[in-house]
Amino acid sequence: MRRLADEITRAIDLFYVRPVATFVPREVFRYAACGGANVLLGWVLYYAIYNFLLRQQPVDLSVTLVSAHVAAMLLCFPFTFLVGFWLNRHVAFRASALPSGAQLVRYGLSVVGSVAVNYLCLKLFVDACGFWATPSQMLATGVTTLYSFLAAKYFTFRA
Numbered sequence: 001m002r003r004l005a006d007e008i009t010r011a012i013d014l015f016y017v018r019p020v021a022t023f024v025p026r027e028v029f030r031y032a033a034c035g036g037a038n039v040l041l042g043w044v045l046y047y048a049i050y051n052f053l054l055r056q057q058p059v060d061l062s063v064t065l066v067s068a069h070v071a072a073m074l075l076c077f078p079f080t081f082l083v084g085f086w087l088n089r090h091v092a093f094r095a096s097a098l099p100s101g102a103q104l105v106r107y108g109l110s111v112v113g114s115v116a117v118n119y120l121c122l123k124l125f126v127d128a129c130g131f132w133a134t135p136s137q138m139l140a141t142g143v144t145t146l147y148s149f150l151a152a153k154y155f156t157f158r159a
Contacts, residue, residue: 005090008034012091027092031149034087039141042080046137049075056133069126069133073118081111093157103156110151117144 012033016026024032050056050072059071066074085107089100096103121140125131131139 001086001090008087009091009094027095027153028149031088031092031152034092035084035145035148038080038084038087039145041083042076042141043134043138045076045079046072047134050133067126069122069136070119072133073115073122073137077115081108084111088152088157093152096157098157106156107152110148110156113151114144114148117147 009030012030013026015033016029020029050068053075054068054071056068058068059066085104088107089096089103098106118137118140121143122133122136125136125139126133129136
C-alpha cells in the first residue's frame with residue numbers, strides 16, 4: 001500500500017508546477033487532487049446507484065420511507081469514506097504524526113459533519129428548491145468540500 005501511495009503522490013506532484021506552486025502549498029494541492037478524485041468517484045457512484053440500482057424510487061425501510069436521492073447518498077458513503085481516509089492519510093497529510101487509530105476516529109467525526117452538511121444541502125436543493133438530484137449532489141459537494149478541508153487540516157491530520 002505504501003508503494004501505491006508513493007506512486008499516487010508522485011503522479012500528483014507532476015502537476016505541482018508554476019504558477020500553481022507559487023500560490024498553493026503542496027499539502028493543499030495534494031488534498032485538492034485526492035479530494036477531487038474522491039468526489040468524482042462519489043459522483044459516478046451516486047449517479048449509478050440513484051439511476052440504476054434505485055431507479056429513482058424511494059426505499060421502504062418498513063419504519064420509514066427514504067427518498068432515492070438520500071438513499072443514494074447513504075449508499076455511496078462507505079466507499080468514499082474508506083477511499084478518502086486512505087488518500088488523506090497516505091497522500092495529502094503524510095506529515096501528521098498522530099496514530100492511525102486517532103486519525104480514523106477524528107476522520108469519522110469530521111465525516112459525520114460532512115454528511116450532515118451534504119444531507120442538509122440535498123434537502124434544500126432537491127426538496128425545497130426542486131433541483132434535479134445529481135446536480136444538487138454536485139452543488140452540495142462544493143459546500144461540503146470547504147468544511148472538509150478545514151476539518152482535515154486543523155483537526156483530523158494536523159501535523
